[in-house]
Amino acid sequence: MRVLVQDSPFDLAAEMTGFGGDGMGAIVTFTGVVRNNDRGDLVAMDIEHYPGMTQSALTRIATEASARWSLGDVLVIHRHGRLEPGEQIMMVATASRHRKDAFEAAEFLMDYLKSRAPFWKKEITRDSADWVAARDEDEAALGRW
Amino acid sequence: MDVLYFAWVRERIGLPREKVETDATTVAELVAELRRREERYEVAFADLSALRVAIDQELTDFDAPISGAREVAFFPPMTGG
Secondary structure (H helix, E strand, C coil): CEEEEECCCCCHHHHHCCCCCCCCCEEEEEEEECCCCCCCCEEEEEEEECHHHHHHHHHHHHHHHHHHCCCCEEEEEEECEEECCCCEEEEEEEEECCHHHHHHHHHHHHHHHHHHCCEEEEEEECCCEEECCCCHHHHHHHHHC | CEEEECHHHHHHHCCCEEECCCCCCEHHHHHHHHHHHCHHHHHHCCCHHHCEEEECCEEECCCCECCCCCEEEEECCCCCC
């Protein structure tokens, strides 16, 4: 299991080389990307985090996923700082013997990262800077686990 | 103890962290004490349903005891992912 919190970009292909090992028949990856807004004028997304807490919160979520599903490996990378539209913000990867565990664990990780990892996004446009509000459906999504 | 603020809570209060000497026994009492200080605190803590709290980097709730806490952090609901 690896959990990385960083401001630098990551390389999905490099991260996946050898991931899980040859006993695993399935790897699921999810990559989050900075999406432009509906007006198309997003300049950047500023991502703030709580340095002391971020690593431990992400590790706890990854550990929980490993306990609930049969996983050969788990990787979580989450960036912070100023990211431009189209840049990769974060990724999760899960490896398992069969695909069901990998898919479910990846969804679980994403649902918990949304609402339980101490990150806050601020949308910067040419003439505004607004904190992104948490969505009720993201909180509600935790209920299914 | 250290009191930390993140995102718009940090912006409304105007600083990321500060040392606070308090006799408060719960998070709610600490909040009440901070609100009495100055208007910027009153504004930041006006709606507790819009806030989350962590004690020593663990999420908790406003009824939680703070005796022995080294660090209390206030922030809006998280938007990771």
